[in-house]
Amino acid sequence: MKPSGHALAPLQSLPMPADFWKSIGRNFGIGLMADDKGDTGILVFVCRLSKMAHLAPARDKATGNILHSYSVFRCHRLPETIVSDRDLPFRGAFWDTLFQLLGTKLTMSTADHPQTDG
Structure with a gap:
């Protein structure tokens, strides 16, 4: 493979949150072996x-997104920011409207880049 000749931009860290559960990361893994309830x-x-x-x-x-989000937010309140890859279920009109109404900022990262996990 031939080098592109372009310099890579330095990685930029996300700011650290000031308190617990003010900023969260969210991810979804699929394609796992089904459990006894059929969850994959x-x-x-x-x-x-x-x-x-x-x-x-x-x-x-x-x-899964809706049910688990409810249980996490019930325990820890709504976060100020959520870091997520560009996963479509988290980018729908429902989520955009909910986050706007609640004042939560959704920060999108690039999929399969764990350095954005904080």
Whole structure:
């Protein structure tokens, strides 16, 4: 493979949150072996400061996203920012409107780049 000759831009860190669960990372893994309930995915929320995680099995992205989001937000309140890759279920009109009404900022990262996890 031939080098492109272009200099790579330096990585830019995300600012560290001031308190626990003020900024979270969200990810969804799919294509796992089905469990006894038929779930083939896992939804993950991680506090960017403490690295505490909430994990939940999910059958599909949309249902898992809504149900698990509710349980995390119920325990820790709404975050100020959510860092997520450009996953479509988290980019729908429902989420855009909800975040706008609640004052939560959704920060999009690039998929498969763990350096944005904080």
